[in-house]
Amino acid sequence: MTQVIVLNGGSSSGKTGIARCLQTVLPRPWLRFSIDDLVEALPQSLIGSDVQGISFGDQGEVDVGEFFREFEAAWMTGVAAMARAGAPIIIDDVFLSGAASQQRTRSHLAGLDVLWVGVRCDPEIAVARETARGDRATGMAASQALLVHDGVVYDVEVDTSRTESLDCARAIAAHVTP
Amino acid sequence: MTQVIVLNGGSSSGKTGIARCLQTVLPRPWLRFSIDDLVEALPQSLIGSDVQGISFGDQGEVDVGEFFREFEAAWMTGVAAMARAGAPIIIDDVFLSGAASQQRTRSHLAGLDVLWVGVRCDPEIAVARETARGDRATGMAASQALLVHDGVVYDVEVDTSRTESLDCARAIAAHVTP
Amino acid sequence: MTQVIVLNGGSSSGKTGIARCLQTVLPRPWLRFSIDDLVEALPQSLIGSDVQGISFGDQGEVDVGEFFREFEAAWMTGVAAMARAGAPIIIDDVFLSGAASQQRTRSHLAGLDVLWVGVRCDPEIAVARETARGDRATGMAASQALLVHDGVVYDVEVDTSRTESLDCARAIAAHVTP
Amino acid sequence: MTQVIVLNGGSSSGKTGIARCLQTVLPRPWLRFSIDDLVEALPQSLIGSDVQGISFGDQGEVDVGEFFREFEAAWMTGVAAMARAGAPIIIDDVFLSGAASQQRTRSHLAGLDVLWVGVRCDPEIAVARETARGDRATGMAASQALLVHDGVVYDVEVDTSRTESLDCARAIAAHVTP
Numbered sequence: 001m002t003q004v005i006v007l008n009g010g011s012s013s014g015k016t017g018i019a020r021c022l023q024t025v026l027p028r029p030w031l032r033f034s035i036d037d038l039v040e041a042l043p044q045s046l047i048g049s050d051v052q053g054i055s056f057g058d059q060g061e062v063d064v065g066e067f068f069r070e071f072e073a074a075w076m077t078g079v080a081a082m083a084r085a086g087a088p089i090i091i092d093d094v095f096l097s098g099a100a101s102q103q104r105t106r107s108h109l110a111g112l113d114v115l116w117v118g119v120r121c122d123p124e125i126a127v128a129r130e131t132a133r134g135d136r137a138t139g140m141a142a143s144q145a146l147l148v149h150d151g152v153v154y155d156v157e158v159d160t161s162r163t164e165s166l167d168c169a170r171a172i173a174a175h176v177t178p
Numbered sequence: 179m180t181q182v183i184v185l186n187g188g189s190s191s192g193k194t195g196i197a198r199c200l201q202t203v204l205p206r207p208w209l210r211f212s213i214d215d216l217v218e219a220l221p222q223s224l225i226g227s228d229v230q231g232i233s234f235g236d237q238g239e240v241d242v243g244e245f246f247r248e249f250e251a252a253w254m255t256g257v258a259a260m261a262r263a264g265a266p267i268i269i270d271d272v273f274l275s276g277a278a279s280q281q282r283t284r285s286h287l288a289g290l291d292v293l294w295v296g297v298r299c300d301p302e303i304a305v306a307r308e309t310a311r312g313d314r315a316t317g318m319a320a321s322q323a324l325l326v327h328d329g330v331v332y333d334v335e336v337d338t339s340r341t342e343s344l345d346c347a348r349a350i351a352a353h354v355t356p
Numbered sequence: 357m358t359q360v361i362v363l364n365g366g367s368s369s370g371k372t373g374i375a376r377c378l379q380t381v382l383p384r385p386w387l388r389f390s391i392d393d394l395v396e397a398l399p400q401s402l403i404g405s406d407v408q409g410i411s412f413g414d415q416g417e418v419d420v421g422e423f424f425r426e427f428e429a430a431w432m433t434g435v436a437a438m439a440r441a442g443a444p445i446i447i448d449d450v451f452l453s454g455a456a457s458q459q460r461t462r463s464h465l466a467g468l469d470v471l472w473v474g475v476r477c478d479p480e481i482a483v484a485r486e487t488a489r490g491d492r493a494t495g496m497a498a499s500q501a502l503l504v505h506d507g508v509v510y511d512v513e514v515d516t517s518r519t520e521s522l523d524c525a526r527a528i529a530a531h532v533t534p
Numbered sequence: 535m536t537q538v539i540v541l542n543g544g545s546s547s548g549k550t551g552i553a554r555c556l557q558t559v560l561p562r563p564w565l566r567f568s569i570d571d572l573v574e575a576l577p578q579s580l581i582g583s584d585v586q587g588i589s590f591g592d593q594g595e596v597d598v599g600e601f602f603r604e605f606e607a608a609w610m611t612g613v614a615a616m617a618r619a620g621a622p623i624i625i626d627d628v629f630l631s632g633a634a635s636q637q638r639t640r641s642h643l644a645g646l647d648v649l650w651v652g653v654r655c656d657p658e659i660a661v662a663r664e665t666a667r668g669d670r671a672t673g674m675a676a677s678q679a680l681l682v683h684d685g686v687v688y689d690v691e692v693d694t695s696r697t698e699s700l701d702c703a704r705a706i707a708a709h710v711t712p
Contacts, residue, residue, distance in 0.1 A: 373666030
């Protein structure tokens with residue numbers, strides 16, 4: 001029985017829309033969390049510029065420091081504990097370090113039945129959608145589009161370039177073990 | 179010289195994304211307003227249920243009452259005045275009464291050089307995007323998708339079903355007289 | 357008959373809360389607009405750093421350039437037109453240039469019955485509230501608290517330091533001519 | 535060493551502002567989570583009307599069903615796991631069942647060093663602030679103001695009726711063991 005669905009993709013690839021659609025198409029209720037929730041939970045002082053927190057460069061690059069890494073590990077430990085306590089969880093993540101990020105995530109989710117999902121999007125299209133959204137630092141879509149999939153292994157991959165989020169969600173749902 | 183761009187389309191057809199992209203691709207700076215801004219400006223008591231304000235039905239239908247109509251006329255008068263004062267304006271609107279809405283809008287914009295743009299989207303796709311957004315009353319996309327274009331005459335039409343907002347914006351920009 | 361209520365005060369002085377309460381306590385429905393709405397309407401490229409748009413310094417200072425000034429004049433012309441068309445309007449503003457800002461605003465509102473309201477707040481308390489909100493650039497509250505009232509003449513003044521927004525709204529409403 | 539700070543108070547009592555201020559005044563970085571985050575994580579279908587999820591009555595009353603209770607238990611288990619993994623956590627909660635809610639929360643946080651904080655606010659003032667915020671269901675402030683403290687035992691209590699959030703945060707911080 002699938003207990004956790006991990007959606008990995010770059011900024012503006014459409015992960016959140018797919019996660020919301022998954023909540024609609026899956027028969028049981030699932031909780032939806034995002035690495036953005038962790039950023040939201042941080043003290044203001046650690047966001048934007050602090051070398052120990054999370055900082056955003058002029059070209060959309062994201063750098064994370066020691067405090068962020070520690071908080072991220074604790075956060076993932078907690079999300080895994082929610083799943084072990086019986087809540088099915090969709091995690092919307094960005095593997096900034098590709099395979100190494102997946103390895104870290106995998107160790108936190110040890111013992112859980114995880115469905116690994118790659119959310120791909122043509123970089124050019126992700127950049128266009130970033131412009132249309134207008135609420136993300138310019139350049140994040142471009143800098144993350146390929147990087148986050150580097151060396152990552154998936155159970156299922158979807159591509160939002162020409163497939164709507166709802167159809168991607170249906171394709172993913174077909175791999176969820178009830 | 180185009181002074182006002184009116185984007186008309188149903189809920190979740192992608193108007194706001196196109197408007198933001200237009201602001202990026204057009205050479206001069208343009209202001210962007212939406213009929214949603216008027217709803218936001220209303221007293222809380224007129225939103226949601228009041229027969230004189232704006233109310234939302236179970237199937238996503240939108241009903242507007244006398245106060246809303248009066249405020250809408252005043253708002254449109256004001257937006258037209260901004261354009262006459264020299265600010266190029268993109269209006270993101272929903273012609274709930276189709277041709278009659280266009281007629282009313284046209285009379286408010288009298289004397290201005292207006293580009294009328296139809297933003298179409300396959301109803302099924304708009305409904306899917308409504309699910310992915312998760313922040314609009316369910317049913318609005320379906321109930322408005324065709325209705326808002328009924329009898330409306332456009333200078334240019336775009337279809338977001340299979341074209342990204344940025345490409346739609348470029349197609350529209352080609353019709354803007356500098 | 358009062359047609360426009362102008363609330364002037366520094367960042368985090370509580371203007372928006374008072375405006376919402378005014379919409380509740382006033383017998384007729386009023387529309388509520390804020391100078392923040394204009395910032396929201398600007399192209400992304402004019403916000404944050406552009407010398408012709410609106411930019412925010414490290415100490416919370418706000419600088420506005422030529423494009424912003426022109427758009428602001430057009431926007432105020434439009435809001436005045438809404439009031440002349442019959443919609444009672446509450447404007448939530450920040451007179452960055454004190455008396456000169458009021459003079460500019462007064463000329464846009466010529467012929468309208470305007471109630472000028474000063475929204476004061478002890479600088480120290482405004483700074484504390486800025487911290488509690490967490491959504492404004494740090495320093496804006498401090499830098500604007502006194503500056504925006506410099507040389508401005510009011511019909512009524514309220515102080516949110518020790519009076520709730522709703523009570524301030526009631527005090528203002530007593531000066532509104534029905 | 536304090537590992538978890540639980541802020542309990544009714545809607546519009548000022549918990550979130552205090553939590554943000556705590557993040558500023560405490561020497562180490564703390565994460566901030568709210569029961570609202572759980573509501574945000576739920577499928578849309580469980581919010582607003584579903585008897586198994588969380589529903590909101592006309593008078594501001596909040597009812598939670600079986601699914602919500604189960605998810606809440608899993609969520610709290612997860613937040614406790616984050617604290618055990620080393621992240622200091624501020625939880626912003628609403629004890630709808632008073633002492634029984636505290637008992638449930640206490641069992642989830644077993645073994646952790648918890649500071650229990652009561653955030654009080656005169657019901658009349660909380661109601662006024664609810665009006666000023668304009669983003670909460672009317673009536674929640676009134677219905678929760680006293681109820682949530684019923685039988686609850688605190689290490690420290692603050693009252694936002696006449697004390698700013700930042701000062702409340704400083705009073706709480708004095709009880710945090712470093």
